[in-house]
Amino acid sequence: MNCKQGSLxxxxxxxxxxxxxxxxxxxxxxxxxxxxxxxxxxxxxxxxLFGPSRxxxxxxxxxxxxxxxxxxxxxxxxxxxxxxxxxxxxxxxxCDSGIIDLAANGVRYVGPSGVVAIQAAxxxxxxxxxxxxxxxxxxxxxxxxFKGDSxxxxxxxxxxxxxxxxxxxxxxxxxSNPSLRTSFTSGGGSVRIFFSPDDSGAVDTxxxxxxxxxxxxxxxxLIVDLEAAYRVDGILYTTRFRDSIPLExxxxxxxxxxxxxxxxDSVYAGANFPLSFAINAxxxxxxxxxxxxxxxxxxxxxxxxxxxxxxxxxTHSSFSANVIQxxxxxxxxxxxxxxxPGWYHLRSNYSLVxxxxxxxxxDLVSDSIYILPFTSPQYVPGTFKPxxxxxxxxxxxxxxxxxxxxxxxxxxxxxxxxxMTISDSASSFTSTAPINVPGDVLEPGRNTVTSDPIFIPANxxxxxxxVSAALQYRQSxxxxxxxxxxxxxxxxxxxxxxxxxxxxxxxxxxxxxxxAVNTNQPFIIRTRVAxxxxxxxxxxxxxxxxxGVTISALYDTIPHLxxxxxxxxxFDVVSANAAVDVVFRVDIxxxxxxxxxxVDNIATIDIEAPADLRLSDSxxxxxxxxxxxxxxxxxxxxxxxxxTGQSAVxxxxxxxxxxxxxxxxPDEISGRDTIGDIIAxxxxxxxxxxPDFDTTFTLTFxxxxxxxxxxxxxxxxxxxDSTFSYTIRVASTIASLFVEPVQTLPEPVFKNLNCxxxxxxxxxxxxxxxxxxxxxxxxxxxxDKQGDPIAASEVVDISTIAFFDNGTxxxxxxxxxxxxxxxxxxxxxxVGETWTIALRADIHADIASAFGVVLDTSGIxxxxxxxPALGEQVMVTAPPNGGSILKKxxxxxxxxxxxxxxxxxxxxxxxxxxxxxxxxxxxxxxxxFRIFTLGxxxxxxxxxxxxxxxxxxxxxxxxxxxxxxxxxMVHDGVYIVSLLVTRTGEEARLKVAVLK
Numbered sequence: 003m004n005c006k007q008g009s010l011x012x013x014x015x016x017x018x019x020x021x022x023x024x025x026x027x028x029x030x031x032x033x034x035x036x037x038x039x040x041x042x043x044x045x046x047x048x049x050x051l052f053g054p055s056r057x058x059x060x061x062x063x064x065x066x067x068x069x070x071x072x073x074x075x076x077x078x079x080x081x082x083x084x085x086x087x088x089x090x091x092x093x094x095x096x097c098d099s100g101i102i103d104l105a106a107n108g109v110r111y112v113g114p115s116g117v118v119a120i121q122a123a124x125x126x127x128x129x130x131x132x133x134x135x136x137x138x139x140x141x142x143x144x145x146x147x148f149k150g151d152s153x154x155x156x157x158x159x160x161x162x163x164x165x166x167x168x169x170x171x172x173x174x175x176x177x178s179n180p181s182l183r184t185s186f187t188s189g190g191g192s193v194r195i196f197f198s199p200d201d202s203g204a205v206d207t208x209x210x211x212x213x214x215x216x217x218x219x220x221x222x223x224l225i226v227d228l229e230a231a232y233r234v235d236g237i238l239y240t241t242r243f244r245d246s247i248p249l250e251x252x253x254x255x256x257x258x259x260x261x262x263x264x265x266x267d268s269v270y271a272g273a274n275f276p277l278s279f280a281i282n283a284x285x286x287x288x289x290x291x292x293x294x295x296x297x298x299x300x301x302x303x304x305x306x307x308x309x310x311x312x313x314x315x316x317t318h319s320s321f322s323a324n325v326i327q328x329x330x331x332x333x334x335x336x337x338x339x340x341x342x343p344g345w346y347h348l349r350s351n352y353s354l355v356x357x358x359x360x361x362x363x364x365d366l367v368s369d370s371i372y373i374l375p376f377t378s379p380q381y382v383p384g385t386f387k388p389x390x391x392x393x394x395x396x397x398x399x400x401x402x403x404x405x406x407x408x409x410x411x412x413x414x415x416x417x418x419x420x421x422m423t424i425s426d427s428a429s430s431f432t433s434t435a436p437i438n439v440p441g442d443v444l445e446p447g448r449n450t451v452t453s454d455p456i457f458i459p460a461n462x463x464x465x466x467x468x469v470s471a472a473l474q475y476r477q478s479x480x481x482x483x484x485x486x487x488x489x490x491x492x493x494x495x496x497x498x499x500x501x502x503x504x505x506x507x508x509x510x511x512x513x514x515x516x517x518a519v520n521t522n523q524p525f526i527i528r529t530r531v532a533x534x535x536x537x538x539x540x541x542x543x544x545x546x547x548x549x550g551v552t553i554s555a556l557y558d559t560i561p562h563l564x565x566x567x568x569x570x571x572x573f574d575v576v577s578a579n580a581a582v583d584v585v586f587r588v589d590i591x592x593x594x595x596x597x598x599x600x601v602d603n604i605a606t607i608d609i610e611a612p613a614d615l616r617l618s619d620s621x622x623x624x625x626x627x628x629x630x631x632x633x634x635x636x637x638x639x640x641x642x643x644x645x646t647g648q649s650a651v652x653x654x655x656x657x658x659x660x661x662x663x664x665x666x667x668p669d670e671i672s673g674r675d676t677i678g679d680i681i682a683x684x685x686x687x688x689x690x691x692x693p694d695f696d697t698t699f700t701l702t703f704x705x706x707x708x709x710x711x712x713x714x715x716x717x718x719x720x721x722x723d724s725t726f727s728y729t730i731r732v733a734s735t736i737a738s739l740f741v742e743p744v745q746t747l748p749e750p751v752f753k754n755l756n757c758x759x760x761x762x763x764x765x766x767x768x769x770x771x772x773x774x775x776x777x778x779x780x781x782x783x784x785x786d787k788q789g790d791p792i793a794a795s796e797v798v799d800i801s802t803i804a805f806f807d808n809g810t811x812x813x814x815x816x817x818x819x820x821x822x823x824x825x826x827x828x829x830x831x832x833v834g835e836t837w838t839i840a841l842r843a844d845i846h847a848d849i850a851s852a853f854g855v856v857l858d859t860s861g862i863x864x865x866x867x868x869x870p871a872l873g874e875q876v877m878v879t880a881p882p883n884g885g886s887i888l889k890k891x892x893x894x895x896x897x898x899x900x901x902x903x904x905x906x907x908x909x910x911x912x913x914x915x916x917x918x919x920x921x922x923x924x925x926x927x928x929x930x931f932r933i934f935t936l937g938x939x940x941x942x943x944x945x946x947x948x949x950x951x952x953x954x955x956x957x958x959x960x961x962x963x964x965x966x967x968x969x970x971m972v973h974d975g976v977y978i979v980s981l982l983v984t985r986t987g988e989e990a991r992l993k994v995a996v997l998k
């Protein structure tokens with residue numbers, strides 16, 4: 003049968019089993035009587051079983067069950083410690099005629115070494131015998147450091163020796179030396195050693211050097227491999243065991259003694275002292291498992307010999323920033339060494355354990371120490387006091403100690419180290435109290451030392467008590483203390499009757515005491531205390547309290563008070579920041595003496611808010627921010643010195659200065675400056691009368707003497723200014739603007755020419771120079787010849803009409819039907835000044851033969867731009883004309899020379915000024931202006947060239963002073979005046995009468 007046919011038959015067999023498993027298993031079970039496990043007694047861990055190693059399966063007839071199926075009824079192998087691989091046997095091909103050959107199928111044991119019982123059983127409950135088999139090999143029990151602790155970390159590059167505990171649990175001894183190999187998963191540190199094998203069951207601890215060179219910082223795994231070989235029946239078998247240990251690899255670290263950190267610098271031989279030092283550990287971040295320190299003092303020839311100061315395990319105080327600090331390591335230099343005072347070198351040995359690493363310093367000589375000579379403070383005889391004490395009271399004592407040969411001695415301030423002891427001779431009374439050294443330092447020379455108060459029982463009255471004192475001291479820099487005791491040269495303390503104290507008088511001391519003080523004001527509570535007994539008083543403690551918020555408590559001590567004597571004690575107090583009534587109380591709080599009921603231990607005082615003064619002022623009867631006053635007018639100055647706070651104040655003194663102006667002040671001499679008293683919260687009103695002339699002066703009020711705060715007897719607090727001033731301007735408010743027309747030339751006016759219609763003269767009629775004013779607007783009304791309203795735009799060209807001053811245009815215009823409103827820009831008219839302005843306009847060509855212009859006083863608007871009436875309207879006046887300034891009709895004619903040629907005054911009087919002749923030109927012309935007598939005799943001939951302004955187009959005026967061509971005044975008479983246009987020959991003539 004070929005392979006394919008065999009496979010097919012096997013598959014059919016399996017299908018048959020699957021379709022009837024229960025029946026097959028039952029049949030197989032019914033045929034199994036027992037299972038026999040036959041294994042050679044010596045085996046090697048991890049190696050396939052060797053020798054006769056099999057399972058025998060017998061049926062009920064005790065014959066091998068040739069048809070047993072592992073597939074239908076598997077067999078399970080178990081071991082008492084560890085396990086078999088495989089442990090479940092299911093492959094039907096392994097069972098041949100009822101025998102399963104375990105060795106041939108590679109079954110092996112895994113687990114710890116030792117004698118192990120093996121058993122086989124099937125699912126039907128049939129079990130085998132339990133043979134005990136010796137499984138030989140080595141187990142790694144533990145990998146640890148020299149202290150026995152498990153490894154957790156290593157330092158890269160720092161050598162370490164680990165310990166590996168191994169055990170041979172089998173019954174065979176290894177054929178040759180087993181080996182241990184250590185390595186890291188990172189690839190470094192491979193080391194292999196061999197060790198001698200031990201007998202069965204023995205545990206060996208093998209030291210293994212671990213190579214840490216080149217390991218990178220971080221997490222790595224230490225691999226430990228153990229290999230051993232065993233010979234069985236002439237065949238050599240090898241077993242292996244592996245352990246993996248995760249470790250933290252730390253950077254390379256080192257330790258060194260910190261230079262200068264070892265203290266103290268000086269000690270007493272034979273006295274314990276606390277040693278402190280520091281170790282620099284660069285790169286080391288812990289942990290610190292343990293440390294050991296040995297310190298030796300070198301002495302003798304060549305510093306060869308040494309005496310040990312310290313040799314023990316120590317615990318660090320702190321570890322920060324790679325510095326390990328050790329404090330309080332108790333050490334001592336033995337007196338047996340017999341060392342003289344002086345400097346000695348120190349030798350150090352230090353070791354630090356971290357994990358399995360040991361960092362060491364050996365025989366390091368790096369510091370020195372000074373052995374101090376013994377010195378002691380000395381009691382100064384006769385300084386103990388008092389030598390008496392009060393029965394039933396407390397007494398504090400003092401004495402002097404002298405120090406020589408040293409700069410200073412430091413006193414141990416630990417409780418219970420510096421005490422005074424008092425006892426009686428019968429030992430029925432003993433008491434102790436701390437003694438106090440100022441600053442815990444005894445300086446060269448004499449030092450006074452005091453004790454806390456000690457209570458002497460009343461039953462010790464009349465006895466003499468013994469006294470002693472003890473303290474611990476050391477020189478500066480010493481690490482240990484020495485002891486000092488004294489009995490004060492056998493001084494005795496006599497116990498006397500208890501003295502009695504009494505408060506007899508209490509009162510406050512302040513400028514306004516006992517009434518009031520200000521908040522936050524220093525003052526004194528003064529008390530008088532009496533010793534009303536026949537025994538002296540010492541250390542009487544007084545306490546000052548109050549029922550308010552000023553203080554919680556103040557204390558003072560009366561050092562000594564003779565019998566039947568008194569003493570005054572002052573308590574410096576600062577009042578509270580709140581206005582309250584406060585009651586102060588003085589009590590005697592010391593208890594080592596008696597007390598009588600106080601005669602007067604109460605002081606009452608009010609705490610008030612300090613006075614705060616402020617001046618306020620106002621003027622009445624003046625005008626505006628410039629403080630104008632009408633000449634001869636009355637005005638008022640109001641001054642109030644207001645006060646806040648509760649404290650009373652005295653009167654103040656003021657000075658009112660008028661800068662030499664007589665304002666009618668109630669002064670008997672001049673009515674000028676005045677002085678007087680000013681009282682808080684009372685108003686002073688000064689009635690002042692301005693002079694009858696214009697002037698400017700400064701009115702100044704000054705508080706010359708500030709009021710006193712009654713509670714402090716000092717100048718009261720003042721807020722703001724203590725002086726103020728006003729600049730007063732005296733001026734008349736009577737003012738007006740007088741407006742009148744200037745004499746105009748005779749009509750007519752001419753069409754299509756710019757003509758001057760009229761001039762206005764404006765005069766500021768104010769009485770005071772400060773009344774400066776400006777012209778705001780002029781409003782004209784236009785009429786026809788009959789006086790009826792006519793649109794202004796029909797008469798004149800609105801774009802050209804304006805008021806002028808010497809050729810400068812002054813105004814803009816707004817036309818509204820028959821009304822023209824001229825608006826003026828910036829201008830000013832000083833007091834007494836006259837300002838003349840002229841109205842010029844182009845007359846329309848199509849205008850009728852005449853038109854009228856009306857200007858009333860209501861048409862003039864002016865404003866004060868300075869002075870007392872600043873911003874107000876100015877009253878406008880005119881010559882008595884029924885309120886009309888100008889009401890004039892203008893004839894309109896064509897622009898011919900003859901029509902325009904006229905004289906201003908005819909007859910003309912030479913004494914009234916020059917004669918003025920008006921004319922109008924339509925184009926630029928050269929003119930001859932000539933004057934003849936009636937007989938035709940030439941009096942004057944004046945040529946007007948084309949370059950002259952009088953030859954340009956438009957209206958002009960020629961002035962004549964009455965002189966002839968020879969410069970002589972003409973005689974009275976009638977003359978003919980001719981104006982000739984030379985180019986056209988056009989001539990205009992008129993007659994003028996000259997009357998002197």
